[in-house]
Amino acid sequence: MTQLKFNHHLLQQEVRFGTGDAAKNVKEAVEALGATRPFLIASEREEELAQKVTNGLELAAEFNDVVMHVPVEKAEEARKAAADAQADVLISIGGGSTTGLAKAVALTSGLPIIAVPTTYAGSEATAVWGMTENRTKTTGTDPQVLPKVVVYDSELLSTLPNDMTIASGLNAMAHCVDTLWAPKADPINRSHALEGARLLRDGLAELQETGSTQAREKTLAGCYLAALSFSSAGSGLHHKICHVLGGTFNLPHAETHAIVLPNVLRFNAAAGERAHVDRLAEVFGTDDAVTGLEALYDAIGAPRHLAAIGFREADIPEAVERIVAAAPKDNPVKVTAENITELLKNAL
Structure with a gap:
């Protein structure tokens, strides 16, 4: 052991x-x-x-x-x-x-x-x-x-437009998910990440139903825990991808994170590190973490396509080259030009 x-x-x-x-x-x-x-x-x-x-x-x-x-x-x-x-x-x-x-x-x-x-x-x-x-x-x-x-x-x-509320909240969720496989992940920041994800799941769903002060407070608390986890765990593959898409192609920050997140979760979940995936599935109340995240996206009407925010298929080769160069070396799934191309095409 x-x-x-x-x-x-x-x-x-x-x-x-x-x-x-x-x-x-x-x-x-x-x-x-x-x-x-x-x-x-x-x-x-x-x-x-x-x-x-x-x-x-x-x-x-x-x-x-x-x-x-x-x-x-x-x-x-x-x-x-x-x-x-x-x-x-x-x-x-x-x-x-x-x-x-x-x-x-x-x-x-x-x-x-x-x-x-x-x-x-x-x-x-x-x-x-x-x-x-x-x-x-x-x-x-x-x-x-x-x-x-x-x-x-x-x-x-309280006056934040609904589409920005969703994108911004899922940007916070990306901090939680990325922390699970980040370069300096440890039991402390993973605990922050999982509790942050639970608060964000509940808060974002409740915001769509009630728009209440309690829902906003819950989402804000989740946002803080999410960022706290990310701050000590460091940037994983998800953030490296989004930094390239944002910095090089000037895509909007929150929407980019929201769109890329399910694709990166599916990508890393394939590594078979069941402990992280199973804990995240528990947060979503599903048998599978990817299914749980997808269900949340459907429930709140989350953005899905990079093409809708200005990314083009012609941009993929340059993005792939930059992402492969920046990707963490210890990502659970080996990053290659081929699999990042596939990920971006799915997100497009």
Whole structure:
């Protein structure tokens, strides 16, 4: 019997969770950090919401030019704006792209981040940063970019369009599934992943039926556990594929993750590592994990086809070349040009 050995790193982060408490929690977090010159990062789409959340704070400056996949040039603009404003804390209010831009600023400035998510992206719970240059997305891990405080408020997600709710929630589910076979997977992050998947399954299904505050809270809690698991386990095959599709072909982040996920689960489940697959099947309440995930997709009307978000068959060869080069060497199924081509054709 193989002896159990692993090293698990715990992240230092405060989580403030409360419906209707975002403005109060952000103000208290700024004060606790001893900051006096907060720099707000929020897209134009989130501007009205951001003003409500930062009500009562005197902002040093604001930056709203948020672009998907964090182009390097936008990161440089935001870094300069924060430096010019003599900011001493970053407040990001928005989805994964907004959090990602705040991380890009923190990476070079060391400024602490207070992250206020308005989607189920999960970036706020990880020390992973990502930026895109010359059609290539580069990612890395640095404790400096981990938000010091995360403020969760389900009220902020009450107006999130249904299609984005579904895609964003399944992006979080992808963190859970990818963790099972990730390079640094261990019993602790797998436990987070499985409980996160259960909360996401229940929350997403209930959101379609009731749209209740309780369903949003359940989904947010699942989102955090999912991201926590991913943060310590690292990027598995699923995330490597999606980073290529997003960075190189500029596909929308959440939708790409949602569409690719069932294909990667089916791909890795074929390896026969029954322990992981069976535990995930238990979460879905089915005999088979792939069947369980597919049933959830059917129930919530999940996106299915890469062609619907701009990917073309002609893009497959370049995508395959990049994915094979980036794929984890210890993935349970050996990654080849042939089987990745088949996976992308199925997802197309």
